[in-house]
Amino acid sequence: MSRPPADTDDGGVPPVWLVTGIPGAGKSTVARALAETAPRGVHIEGDQLQRLIVSGDVPPSPEHDEEAERQIELNVRHQCLLAASFRQAGFEVVVDYVVTSMARLDLYRALLPAVPLRLVVLAPGSAVALRRDVARGKQVLGDWLHLEEEMREELEGAGLWLDNRALSVDETVTRILGRAREATLEEYLL
Template sequence: MGDPATADRPDTAPGAVYLITGIQAAGKSTVAQALAQRLPRSAHVHGDVFRRFVIGGRAEMCATPSAEALRQLELRHHLAASVADEYARAGFTAIVQDVVLGELLPWMIDRIRTDPLYVIVLSPRPAAVAAREAGRAKKAYGTFTVEQLDEVLHAETPAIGLWLDTTDLTVDQTVDEILRRAEPVRDPSGA
Protein backbone atom coordinates (compact mmCIF):
# COMPACT_ATOMS: atom_id res chain seq x y z
CA MET A 1 0.00 0.00 0.00
CA GLY A 2 1.26 3.52 -0.75
CA ASP A 3 1.91 6.48 1.44
CA PRO A 4 -1.47 8.08 2.31
CA ALA A 5 -0.02 11.57 1.82
CA THR A 6 0.79 10.87 -1.82
CA ALA A 7 -1.49 7.92 -2.67
CA ASP A 8 -3.83 10.09 -4.72
CA ARG A 9 -0.91 11.82 -6.52
CA PRO A 10 1.15 9.24 -8.36
CA ASP A 11 3.18 12.04 -9.98
CA THR A 12 4.38 13.41 -6.64
CA ALA A 13 8.11 12.93 -6.14
CA PRO A 14 9.84 13.59 -2.84
CA GLY A 15 10.75 17.24 -2.40
CA ALA A 16 13.79 19.07 -1.12
CA VAL A 17 14.58 21.22 1.92
CA TYR A 18 16.27 24.63 1.97
CA LEU A 19 17.47 25.79 5.40
CA ILE A 20 17.91 29.57 5.44
CA THR A 21 19.73 30.99 8.42
CA GLY A 22 21.57 34.11 9.50
CA ILE A 23 21.42 36.56 12.37
CA GLN A 24 18.26 38.41 13.34
CA ALA A 25 17.13 40.98 10.74
CA ALA A 26 19.35 39.44 8.04
CA GLY A 27 16.34 38.99 5.76
CA LYS A 28 15.59 35.31 6.35
CA SER A 29 11.79 35.55 6.38
CA THR A 30 11.63 37.79 3.33
CA VAL A 31 14.07 35.69 1.30
CA ALA A 32 12.43 32.40 2.34
CA GLN A 33 9.00 33.69 1.30
CA ALA A 34 10.34 34.96 -2.05
CA LEU A 35 12.09 31.64 -2.69
CA ALA A 36 8.93 29.70 -1.86
CA GLN A 37 6.94 31.88 -4.26
CA ARG A 38 9.34 31.02 -7.10
CA LEU A 39 8.91 27.26 -6.68
CA PRO A 40 5.90 25.34 -8.03
CA ARG A 41 5.23 23.23 -4.90
CA SER A 42 6.62 24.84 -1.78
CA ALA A 43 6.05 25.42 1.92
CA HIS A 44 7.58 28.15 4.08
CA VAL A 45 8.36 26.82 7.57
CA HIS A 46 8.91 29.66 10.07
CA GLY A 47 11.08 28.23 12.84
CA ASP A 48 10.14 30.99 15.27
CA VAL A 49 6.53 29.80 15.22
CA PHE A 50 7.55 26.84 17.36
CA ARG A 51 9.01 29.21 19.98
CA ARG A 52 5.75 31.15 20.08
CA PHE A 53 3.74 27.95 20.61
CA VAL A 54 5.21 27.70 24.12
CA ILE A 55 2.95 29.72 26.40
CA GLY A 56 3.68 28.61 29.96
CA GLY A 57 7.33 28.18 30.89
CA ARG A 58 8.91 29.74 27.83
CA ALA A 59 12.63 30.39 28.35
CA GLU A 60 13.95 33.06 26.01
CA MET A 61 17.41 33.04 24.50
CA CYS A 62 19.90 35.59 25.72
CA ALA A 63 23.67 36.15 25.68
CA THR A 64 24.06 33.62 28.52
CA PRO A 65 21.13 31.25 28.00
CA SER A 66 19.85 28.89 30.65
CA ALA A 67 19.88 25.14 30.11
CA GLU A 68 16.11 25.34 29.64
CA ALA A 69 16.40 28.06 26.98
CA LEU A 70 18.88 25.89 25.07
CA ARG A 71 16.61 22.84 25.43
CA GLN A 72 13.67 24.83 24.05
CA LEU A 73 15.80 26.13 21.18
CA GLU A 74 16.80 22.58 20.26
CA LEU A 75 13.14 21.53 20.47
CA ARG A 76 12.18 24.40 18.16
CA HIS A 77 14.84 23.41 15.61
CA HIS A 78 13.88 19.72 15.88
CA LEU A 79 10.20 20.52 15.25
CA ALA A 80 11.04 22.72 12.24
CA ALA A 81 13.23 19.95 10.78
CA SER A 82 10.45 17.38 11.27
CA VAL A 83 7.83 19.59 9.64
CA ALA A 84 10.15 20.32 6.70
CA ASP A 85 10.76 16.59 6.23
CA GLU A 86 7.02 15.91 6.19
CA TYR A 87 6.40 18.58 3.55
CA ALA A 88 9.25 17.18 1.46
CA ARG A 89 7.92 13.64 1.83
CA ALA A 90 4.61 14.91 0.44
CA GLY A 91 6.37 16.34 -2.61
CA PHE A 92 6.88 19.94 -1.55
CA THR A 93 10.10 21.91 -1.37
CA ALA A 94 10.23 23.09 2.23
CA ILE A 95 12.00 26.34 2.99
CA VAL A 96 12.87 26.48 6.70
CA GLN A 97 14.07 29.79 8.10
CA ASP A 98 15.34 30.47 11.56
CA VAL A 99 18.37 31.71 13.46
CA VAL A 100 20.57 28.58 13.52
CA LEU A 101 24.10 29.54 14.54
CA GLY A 102 27.24 27.99 15.93
CA GLU A 103 27.23 24.29 16.75
CA LEU A 104 23.46 24.20 16.26
CA LEU A 105 23.85 24.43 12.47
CA PRO A 106 25.37 20.94 12.03
CA TRP A 107 23.06 19.68 14.79
CA MET A 108 19.99 20.83 12.85
CA ILE A 109 21.37 19.56 9.55
CA ASP A 110 21.59 16.12 11.17
CA ARG A 111 17.91 16.33 12.11
CA ILE A 112 16.73 17.08 8.58
CA ARG A 113 16.47 13.71 6.86
CA THR A 114 15.49 14.95 3.40
CA ASP A 115 17.90 14.87 0.51
CA PRO A 116 18.61 17.10 -1.19
CA LEU A 117 19.18 19.57 1.62
CA TYR A 118 20.46 23.04 0.81
CA VAL A 119 21.86 25.35 3.49
CA ILE A 120 21.84 29.09 2.83
CA VAL A 121 23.51 31.49 5.28
CA LEU A 122 22.54 35.13 4.80
CA SER A 123 25.44 37.26 5.96
CA PRO A 124 24.88 40.97 5.32
CA ARG A 125 27.35 43.35 6.96
CA PRO A 126 26.44 44.40 10.53
CA ALA A 127 25.78 48.04 9.55
CA ALA A 128 23.20 46.87 6.99
CA VAL A 129 21.53 44.63 9.58
CA ALA A 130 21.40 47.49 12.09
CA ALA A 131 19.81 49.74 9.45
CA ARG A 132 17.21 47.06 8.61
CA GLU A 133 16.45 46.58 12.30
CA ALA A 134 15.99 50.33 12.79
CA GLY A 135 13.60 50.51 9.86
CA ARG A 136 11.18 47.76 10.86
CA ALA A 137 8.37 47.63 13.38
CA LYS A 138 9.31 44.18 14.74
CA LYS A 139 12.34 44.52 16.98
CA ALA A 140 14.61 41.48 17.18
CA TYR A 141 17.44 42.89 19.27
CA GLY A 142 17.29 43.45 22.99
CA THR A 143 19.48 40.97 24.83
CA PHE A 144 21.92 40.70 21.91
CA THR A 145 23.55 43.32 19.73
CA VAL A 146 23.96 42.98 15.99
CA GLU A 147 27.73 42.82 16.47
CA GLN A 148 27.49 40.02 19.08
CA LEU A 149 25.39 37.80 16.81
CA ASP A 150 27.53 38.62 13.79
CA GLU A 151 30.57 37.48 15.79
CA VAL A 152 28.84 34.17 16.62
CA LEU A 153 27.94 33.77 12.95
CA HIS A 154 31.47 34.33 11.66
CA ALA A 155 33.58 32.90 14.51
CA GLU A 156 31.50 29.94 15.71
CA THR A 157 29.29 28.82 12.82
CA PRO A 158 30.79 26.15 10.55
CA ALA A 159 31.17 27.17 6.89
CA ILE A 160 28.48 24.85 5.58
CA GLY A 161 26.41 25.59 2.50
CA LEU A 162 26.13 28.79 0.50
CA TRP A 163 27.08 31.94 2.41
CA LEU A 164 25.76 35.12 0.82
CA ASP A 165 26.68 38.68 1.72
CA THR A 166 23.30 40.20 0.86
CA THR A 167 24.22 43.74 1.87
CA ASP A 168 23.96 45.05 -1.70
CA LEU A 169 21.51 42.48 -3.10
CA THR A 170 17.78 42.89 -3.53
CA VAL A 171 15.51 40.07 -2.40
CA ASP A 172 15.06 38.94 -6.03
CA GLN A 173 18.82 39.00 -6.61
CA THR A 174 19.33 36.95 -3.46
CA VAL A 175 16.83 34.34 -4.62
CA ASP A 176 18.50 34.30 -8.05
CA GLU A 177 21.85 33.58 -6.37
CA ILE A 178 20.33 30.79 -4.27
CA LEU A 179 18.72 29.11 -7.27
CA ARG A 180 21.87 29.49 -9.36
CA ARG A 181 24.57 28.61 -6.82
CA ALA A 182 23.17 26.45 -4.00
CA GLU A 183 24.40 22.87 -3.92
CA PRO A 184 23.21 20.05 -1.65
CA VAL A 185 25.17 19.75 1.58
CA ARG A 186 24.84 15.95 1.45
CA ASP A 187 25.14 13.61 -1.48
CA PRO A 188 21.52 12.56 -2.22
CA SER A 189 22.77 9.15 -3.37
CA GLY A 190 24.10 8.52 0.13
CA ALA A 191 27.65 7.99 -1.16
Protein backbone atom coordinates in the same frame (compact mmCIF):
# COMPACT_ATOMS: atom_id res chain seq x y z
CA MET B 1 8.84 34.94 -9.64
CA SER B 2 8.43 31.27 -10.46
CA ARG B 3 10.79 28.61 -11.65
CA PRO B 4 10.83 25.05 -12.85
CA PRO B 5 10.70 22.31 -10.21
CA ALA B 6 13.81 22.05 -8.07
CA ASP B 7 16.39 19.45 -8.76
CA THR B 8 15.51 16.50 -6.59
CA ASP B 9 16.90 13.35 -5.11
CA ASP B 10 15.49 9.88 -4.34
CA GLY B 11 12.62 9.59 -6.76
CA GLY B 12 11.76 13.24 -7.21
CA VAL B 13 11.59 14.37 -3.57
CA PRO B 14 13.06 17.87 -3.19
CA PRO B 15 15.76 19.00 -0.74
CA VAL B 16 15.22 21.15 2.35
CA TRP B 17 16.61 24.68 2.40
CA LEU B 18 17.81 26.22 5.68
CA VAL B 19 18.11 30.02 5.49
CA THR B 20 19.95 31.67 8.37
CA GLY B 21 21.68 34.89 9.36
CA ILE B 22 21.70 37.36 12.21
CA PRO B 23 18.48 39.22 13.09
CA GLY B 24 17.79 41.76 10.33
CA ALA B 25 19.66 39.74 7.67
CA GLY B 26 16.43 39.08 5.77
CA LYS B 27 15.91 35.41 6.66
CA SER B 28 12.12 35.32 6.86
CA THR B 29 11.52 37.56 3.86
CA VAL B 30 13.98 35.70 1.64
CA ALA B 31 12.88 32.25 2.85
CA ARG B 32 9.23 33.02 2.07
CA ALA B 33 10.14 34.40 -1.37
CA LEU B 34 12.31 31.35 -2.08
CA ALA B 35 9.46 29.00 -1.12
CA GLU B 36 7.04 30.99 -3.29
CA THR B 37 9.16 30.28 -6.39
CA ALA B 38 8.62 26.53 -6.08
CA PRO B 39 5.60 24.92 -7.74
CA ARG B 40 4.76 23.50 -4.29
CA GLY B 41 6.59 25.45 -1.61
CA VAL B 42 6.41 25.66 2.17
CA HIS B 43 8.01 28.24 4.45
CA ILE B 44 8.64 27.14 8.04
CA GLU B 45 9.53 30.14 10.19
CA GLY B 46 11.24 29.11 13.42
CA ASP B 47 10.17 32.29 15.21
CA GLN B 48 6.51 31.47 14.51
CA LEU B 49 6.95 28.04 16.05
CA GLN B 50 8.40 29.67 19.18
CA ARG B 51 5.25 31.80 19.41
CA LEU B 52 3.17 28.61 19.68
CA ILE B 53 4.34 28.42 23.29
CA VAL B 54 1.72 30.59 25.01
CA SER B 55 2.67 29.83 28.60
CA GLY B 56 6.19 29.17 29.85
CA ASP B 57 7.95 30.61 26.80
CA VAL B 58 11.60 31.33 27.48
CA PRO B 59 12.97 33.12 24.43
CA PRO B 60 16.60 32.75 23.38
CA SER B 61 18.96 34.81 25.48
CA PRO B 62 22.59 35.86 25.06
CA GLU B 63 23.32 34.19 28.41
CA HIS B 64 22.38 30.74 27.01
CA ASP B 65 19.71 30.07 29.61
CA GLU B 66 19.22 26.29 30.03
CA GLU B 67 15.43 26.40 29.51
CA ALA B 68 15.80 28.71 26.50
CA GLU B 69 18.29 26.27 24.98
CA ARG B 70 15.89 23.37 25.61
CA GLN B 71 13.09 25.28 23.85
CA ILE B 72 15.39 26.13 20.93
CA GLU B 73 16.16 22.44 20.50
CA LEU B 74 12.44 21.64 20.72
CA ASN B 75 11.79 24.29 18.06
CA VAL B 76 14.41 22.78 15.74
CA ARG B 77 12.94 19.31 16.26
CA HIS B 78 9.50 20.58 15.26
CA GLN B 79 10.91 22.43 12.25
CA CYS B 80 12.45 19.15 11.09
CA LEU B 81 9.28 17.13 11.75
CA LEU B 82 7.27 19.60 9.66
CA ALA B 83 9.95 19.71 6.96
CA ALA B 84 10.07 15.93 6.66
CA SER B 85 6.28 15.68 6.51
CA PHE B 86 5.88 18.36 3.83
CA ARG B 87 8.85 17.01 1.88
CA GLN B 88 7.39 13.50 1.83
CA ALA B 89 4.21 15.04 0.41
CA GLY B 90 6.26 16.53 -2.46
CA PHE B 91 6.69 20.08 -1.22
CA GLU B 92 9.92 22.03 -1.41
CA VAL B 93 10.62 23.21 2.13
CA VAL B 94 12.41 26.38 3.20
CA VAL B 95 13.15 26.74 6.91
CA ASP B 96 14.41 29.98 8.44
CA TYR B 97 16.00 30.24 11.85
CA VAL B 98 19.09 31.67 13.50
CA VAL B 99 21.74 28.94 13.36
CA THR B 100 25.08 30.07 14.72
CA SER B 101 26.98 26.92 15.55
CA MET B 102 28.08 23.69 13.94
CA ALA B 103 26.38 21.84 16.82
CA ARG B 104 23.03 23.40 15.87
CA LEU B 105 23.60 22.65 12.17
CA ASP B 106 24.50 19.08 13.12
CA LEU B 107 21.15 18.81 14.94
CA TYR B 108 19.36 19.58 11.66
CA ARG B 109 21.53 16.98 9.91
CA ALA B 110 20.72 14.38 12.58
CA LEU B 111 16.98 15.10 12.48
CA LEU B 112 16.87 15.06 8.65
CA PRO B 113 19.35 12.22 8.09
CA ALA B 114 18.60 11.26 4.50
CA VAL B 115 17.47 14.67 3.32
CA PRO B 116 19.69 16.78 1.07
CA LEU B 117 20.12 19.95 3.11
CA ARG B 118 20.93 23.29 1.52
CA LEU B 119 22.30 25.97 3.84
CA VAL B 120 22.08 29.65 2.92
CA VAL B 121 23.73 32.17 5.24
CA LEU B 122 22.56 35.71 4.55
CA ALA B 123 25.42 38.03 5.48
CA PRO B 124 24.59 41.69 4.83
CA GLY B 125 26.87 42.86 7.66
CA SER B 126 25.87 44.15 11.08
CA ALA B 127 25.47 47.80 10.01
CA VAL B 128 22.86 46.89 7.38
CA ALA B 129 21.14 44.42 9.71
CA LEU B 130 20.95 47.09 12.43
CA ARG B 131 19.30 49.57 10.00
CA ARG B 132 16.79 46.92 8.93
CA ASP B 133 16.12 45.96 12.54
CA VAL B 134 15.32 49.58 13.46
CA ALA B 135 13.21 50.09 10.31
CA ARG B 136 11.01 47.11 11.12
CA GLY B 137 10.51 48.35 14.67
CA LYS B 138 11.89 45.26 16.40
CA GLN B 139 15.25 46.52 17.60
CA VAL B 140 16.43 43.15 18.87
CA LEU B 141 19.80 42.94 17.15
CA GLY B 142 21.62 45.06 19.72
CA ASP B 143 21.76 42.11 22.13
CA TRP B 144 22.79 39.74 19.36
CA LEU B 145 25.56 41.53 17.45
CA HIS B 146 28.06 38.92 18.66
CA LEU B 147 26.23 36.32 16.54
CA GLU B 148 27.78 37.61 13.32
CA GLU B 149 31.29 36.74 14.52
CA GLU B 150 30.07 33.50 16.10
CA MET B 151 28.51 32.40 12.80
CA ARG B 152 31.68 33.17 10.85
CA GLU B 153 33.86 31.25 13.31
CA GLU B 154 31.54 28.25 13.44
CA LEU B 155 29.94 27.98 10.01
CA GLU B 156 32.18 29.67 7.45
CA GLY B 157 32.81 27.25 4.62
CA ALA B 158 29.49 25.44 5.11
CA GLY B 159 26.80 26.13 2.53
CA LEU B 160 26.30 29.30 0.53
CA TRP B 161 27.27 32.61 2.15
CA LEU B 162 25.58 35.50 0.40
CA ASP B 163 26.20 39.20 0.97
CA ASN B 164 22.69 40.54 0.35
CA ARG B 165 23.26 44.10 1.57
CA ALA B 166 22.70 45.65 -1.86
CA LEU B 167 20.31 43.05 -3.30
CA SER B 168 16.54 43.15 -3.53
CA VAL B 169 14.62 40.12 -2.28
CA ASP B 170 14.12 38.90 -5.87
CA GLU B 171 17.81 39.38 -6.68
CA THR B 172 18.74 37.47 -3.53
CA VAL B 173 16.44 34.57 -4.43
CA THR B 174 17.78 34.52 -8.01
CA ARG B 175 21.35 34.30 -6.71
CA ILE B 176 20.42 31.54 -4.27
CA LEU B 177 18.75 29.49 -6.99
CA GLY B 178 21.66 30.05 -9.36
CA ARG B 179 24.09 28.85 -6.72
CA ALA B 180 22.03 25.98 -5.27
CA ARG B 181 24.89 23.53 -5.64
CA GLU B 182 27.08 25.74 -3.42
CA ALA B 183 24.32 25.74 -0.81
CA THR B 184 24.13 21.93 -0.73
CA LEU B 185 26.11 20.66 2.22
CA GLU B 186 29.01 18.47 1.11
CA GLU B 187 27.74 15.15 2.38
CA TYR B 188 24.68 15.51 0.12
CA LEU B 189 26.49 16.33 -3.12
CA LEU B 190 26.31 13.52 -5.67
